[in-house]
Amino acid sequence: MSGNTFGTIFTVTNFGESHGPAIGCVIDGCPPGLPLTAADIQHDLDRRRPGTSRHVTQRQEPDQVEILSGVYEGVTTGTPIGLLIRNTDQRSKDYANIAQSFRPGHADYAYWHKYGVRDPRGGGRSSARLTAPTVAAGAVAKKWLKEKFGTQFRACMTQLGELPIAFEDWEHVPHNPFFAPVADVQQLEDYMDALRKAGDSCGARIRVQATGMPVGLGQPLYDKLDADVAYAMMGLNAVKGVEIGAGFASVAQRGTVHGDSMSPEGFRSNNAGGIVGGISTGQDLEVSIAIKPTSSILSPRESIDVHGASTEVITKGRHDPCVGIRAAPIAEALLALVVMDHALRHRAQCGDVRQDVAPIPASAA
Amino acid sequence: MSGNTFGTIFTVTNFGESHGPAIGCVIDGCPPGLPLTAADIQHDLDRRRPGTSRHVTQRQEPDQVEILSGVYEGVTTGTPIGLLIRNTDQRSKDYANIAQSFRPGHADYAYWHKYGVRDPRGGGRSSARLTAPTVAAGAVAKKWLKEKFGTQFRACMTQLGELPIAFEDWEHVPHNPFFAPVADVQQLEDYMDALRKAGDSCGARIRVQATGMPVGLGQPLYDKLDADVAYAMMGLNAVKGVEIGAGFASVAQRGTVHGDSMSPEGFRSNNAGGIVGGISTGQDLEVSIAIKPTSSILSPRESIDVHGASTEVITKGRHDPCVGIRAAPIAEALLALVVMDHALRHRAQCGDVRQDVAPIPASAA
Amino acid sequence: MSGNTFGTIFTVTNFGESHGPAIGCVIDGCPPGLPLTAADIQHDLDRRRPGTSRHVTQRQEPDQVEILSGVYEGVTTGTPIGLLIRNTDQRSKDYANIAQSFRPGHADYAYWHKYGVRDPRGGGRSSARLTAPTVAAGAVAKKWLKEKFGTQFRACMTQLGELPIAFEDWEHVPHNPFFAPVADVQQLEDYMDALRKAGDSCGARIRVQATGMPVGLGQPLYDKLDADVAYAMMGLNAVKGVEIGAGFASVAQRGTVHGDSMSPEGFRSNNAGGIVGGISTGQDLEVSIAIKPTSSILSPRESIDVHGASTEVITKGRHDPCVGIRAAPIAEALLALVVMDHALRHRAQCGDVRQDVAPIPASAA
């Protein structure tokens, strides 16, 4: 109700602040009998971790996860899974200068007016650091979905600032710090180096995909699968736009083109992005998100202080000049959490997903 | 849980099928003491009603709403408001030919696989007709928000198929069947006439706006105001994309441009679309949505039947060749429902919204 | 959130007032494929209906239910089931005298202070008339549970005022207006006749039972099956106490007696009432509830009016001198709704209930 729990059956309740003692989450509703160790979770945390290239924040956080409950002898028991990550590399003094003023485009202003108090250290609760527990929970969902249905999740960058990134192959994604699906990222490196020198920041576009999707996930009328995907993605820090399938391009399409025709061999196209009427078709889920430029930048900005007086803000501290660079594993996790929750919701009402459906889905990767 | 209730405190539970006896909803959590009559609701229902121009479905539905409960002597009592709309103009025989096959791009296929049964008449539960109760509930939310905060909602079409519609003035919107913010809609009329003759359909882009917004609405971490706006909009039939503020254009913006600077006189811009860190700033909410072309079209499409065999589908019946044309009042209603729910959620945790905040918001209309 | 929805997956959203146009509910989350007609529901509504003996209110309400949605060709589709019952026999003028004063023990006082407005006609929203939609929804749950697991529900009166009613046999229950498990109810008839002449009212104790229970329903830590049973029962109008199994008698039991020992042939006793650790054991659910005497009575009572001034209240209108008499079918319905919701919750997390468990449960009827 107060917005810190994700999901309805497979729920993730997130807590923590950027510079508090710890962050973490409680996963409730995980099916019993899933083999699970901290290493299963650590892999995705490491992909999201700061300090891994010169293009992201230099904060050094090992982000070691501890499983506090819900697992006995290496297997989930069906009881809540408590996950804890200690904060270790806080430099709270960096934030003294912004405690009394508001960074343009940052949550500072809104938090102050909402709560009357705020923890200014590292953005407090509004920090992208709080995506770490989400990633941890997503790793649990991913594991169950892969074992149960063979569903898998991946994400890549398709635009950096004004640079479009032409898709080459998924195999390149793990081999560069941008999660870019291209072999050569020199242009991206140069772009970021110039940006950092300018004390500025830029946005990014990320593509997120689920393959091996079960058919029939999603609830009418309101909790459609695409509605919940949009909720999840728009809730990721800095996201300003979400598309499913053909997205905004579908406005200019004709119905004779957009509607994915079907043959006994499968769908002929995937303009729907794997969802019609709010329910999964078994085709790949295709999602694209727009991430705005970071608001914490070194360049001076016109602003006001908490008394409404004019001031100039320069954000020191250690920030990502493009938060989109580390967004891929987070977006994957969010998509996995949505699919996981809908898989359990479907099972509640309709029983196990029908696995015997006709050989329809044939979407290209 | 099963997806037919919108909201968490101001909840709308929707029921009905396109060709069943009735559709309607139950609004729970409405504050007591709000003057309310059926006429307050009917106004928005009439704006959404089919059969009002040659460019929309010719189904004739008066959509008369009956208030069944929750109002005593013209005032809400705080108990659930039951709203009922009888269906009167069903022609179910039109659907006999599609009961055994799937329209490309339509919910048919997914419903069939999810539930094992489906009501094929008029799309059953997946029909856009089910947006009528949403509009009715939105009218109640709009009334309370206007009285309480002066918040108001409006929407207009900004693109029809491949035709961009340059914004002239909000005052034009009620005077043409397209909800277009332009004085002359001849081009749009011609476009639709040609499309209808071709037996095809097209998409649209809709802009939705809330003015007079309270500051501080929205919950971190997951139930951000923008996350819930995205959820609401993507859940509207046929929507494939959602943007807040600068949206996808923010990818190519620099941080020095995107972050809305502040002065004692107010914000200098509204790239944020009225939301930072998931919380309202008091600036206007600015939302844009992409609506795909209707999947029910007269042109023949390749498809399969329920046995997986090849077939050709032609959809007769009465359909909107562009569902985006009637989307404006629905999108307004959804935005109003999101803001309403967040207003009550805010009040639950933080008490009444602070009305004494500095004269910051100064966004242009 | 505002208290008019029961359940979490199989949800029942109730609306209406005693003297408004209609009452009803929306059932969401019902599994698809269940054969369902109005007659399935009407049977239980008729058991609860007023005006069927001289010992209950003489209001004549046929309570005819109309299914508005969610059923197609006699089978549930998985979409919301809208149920409507028109009010037909309101005599609102009976309530003019109590609109400005508070009946001792009645909800009048609390509603007035909570909402600032109230519908005084027949108790408005607080009327026991609003249990009719609950009974209707319960009938749907009962049908599914019987078909799926063989689970069945029944209730009987075990005490009327100060008269204990010794259990003889369940077969007597349908054959007398008290739902008493005895062949001869003359003593109960005489008791009620004397009470009615005295212008007074009395309480009752009701036993509720579920047989054929699946093993494993109930969630730790908070949403235990017994916790939700207690919630459901205490929420029934006029209930002041709830017991499970040995109930208050368990305080004086020793652990060596209370804990139900087990043998390969089954449990040796059922002090637990079918629930340990909040989870069903497969033994019969055994619940007992205390119902207070009706607060709407003809005898004059000392009270105050809405201005706080002293007054005397006499309640005319048509009331049950013992609301416990009609409570049996309502209590059954509530227990069925709890079990139904937990059956679906269990399935969400754990998959289908294990039907292959050892031949443990052997509780006596």
Add this chain to the structure above:
Amino acid sequence: MSGNTFGTIFTVTNFGESHGPAIGCVIDGCPPGLPLTAADIQHDLDRRRPGTSRHVTQRQEPDQVEILSGVYEGVTTGTPIGLLIRNTDQRSKDYANIAQSFRPGHADYAYWHKYGVRDPRGGGRSSARLTAPTVAAGAVAKKWLKEKFGTQFRACMTQLGELPIAFEDWEHVPHNPFFAPVADVQQLEDYMDALRKAGDSCGARIRVQATGMPVGLGQPLYDKLDADVAYAMMGLNAVKGVEIGAGFASVAQRGTVHGDSMSPEGFRSNNAGGIVGGISTGQDLEVSIAIKPTSSILSPRESIDVHGASTEVITKGRHDPCVGIRAAPIAEALLALVVMDHALRHRAQCGDVRQDVAPIPASAA
């Protein structure tokens, strides 16, 4: 949904097992601006703590709480409050002998059948140890309610096994290990000593009270205040019965006696226990609960093992021979959590509680 979260707006998500690394909870929805330190919480944890007298389990747990988030500079910020309590005195080997068999009356059997796996150490998730985080969360609720409304909570033992305890004064409660409202507890000491020697256990009855209650808390129709109190209390380990106000005694009362008459000076009695129509009247909340005897006892019991074969169970380990002895602070906490959640729910829909109501409530302490 999976039963480990309490409340709807002020939510407490509990995690942990008796012998895992840690237990704790996440409180979401706490109003900002509440002064809060670990010491505020520790006081109630110490009252619940094991090992404080010879009549309770000898497990030595300091139960030191660590606040992980949600508090900045000693004040709540409105973000989730993470609370952590490390387990320190586990003796898991004590449980080896019961890992393969079921204690009569214990959750063992049901957990095994529900999940297919279970953590047998100390009862795992079903242990009363998991009430510690509930008590911690309750302390936060208590503090806010006291500051906001002057509402306070207390509980005492009114029966131990078959011994009734005549109420003398609340002031005695903190001065004996039984939370008994009497000056001399020698009889209770002797009773427990004999019981312990016999290797047996007994039940208890606990009275719980809230004073200084706001008027108007509670939601019709289902989430009545008394329904949620019953839910909370019946969910406490070992509780088998709940009464509000006159409870089961109300069955034999007449309406002319039960209904609490009102005068300008206040209510004349409190048979209602402070709640009518599911909504608080401002009188004291009066609740009574029945606690069954502990199922983990030294005396041998007939049972079965996981293969369904006959066996005999003796429970070693360290157990409370009467779990009711430590129940008072837990029951207080649960009542506080219910009132807290309803206070925020009320505020959401109706705005701040009306503090200007007539001088009605005058219930005796």
